[in-house]
Amino acid sequence: MGGENMVKLGGLDSNKDELVKIENLTIAACGTSLNAAQYGIHLFRELGCFRTIQAISASEIQKRDFPKVNGGFLSIS
Numbered sequence: 749m750g751g752e753n754m755v756k757l758g759g760l761d762s763n764k765d766e767l768v769k770i771e772n773l774t775i776a777a778c779g780t781s782l783n784a785a786q787y788g789i790h791l792f793r794e795l796g797c798f799r800t801i802q803a804i805s806a807s808e809i810q811k812r813d814f815p816k817v818n819g820g821f822l823s824i825s
Contacts, residue, residue, distance in 0.1 A: 770820035771799040774813055776806040777824035785824050 760767065773792075775785040785803035792801050804813055806823065814821060 767820070769818055771818040772815035773798045773801045773820045773822060774809075774815055775801070775803040775822045775824060776809045777803065778806045781824040782806075785822075 775788070777785045782803060782805055789801050789803055792798055799818075800815070802813070
């Protein structure tokens with residue numbers, strides 16, 4: 749297949765080397781976005797993408813919730 753049917757999101761390729769180091773991910777979201785994050789966690793766990801992954805209501809997130817080692821943070825709105 750040709751490349752005319754492909755979708756490419758910009759901005760992540762330039763940070764690929766840093767993103768692949770993420771082992772522990774925290775996702776913050778509210779409402780239906782939190783529901784989507786929880787479903788995403790299920791998929792990420794099935795794929796074995798991260799050592800730890802958690803979704804937290806953005807209104808409840810605290811400093812202690814951020815991963816200390818090889819961590820990443822994703823906010824969904």
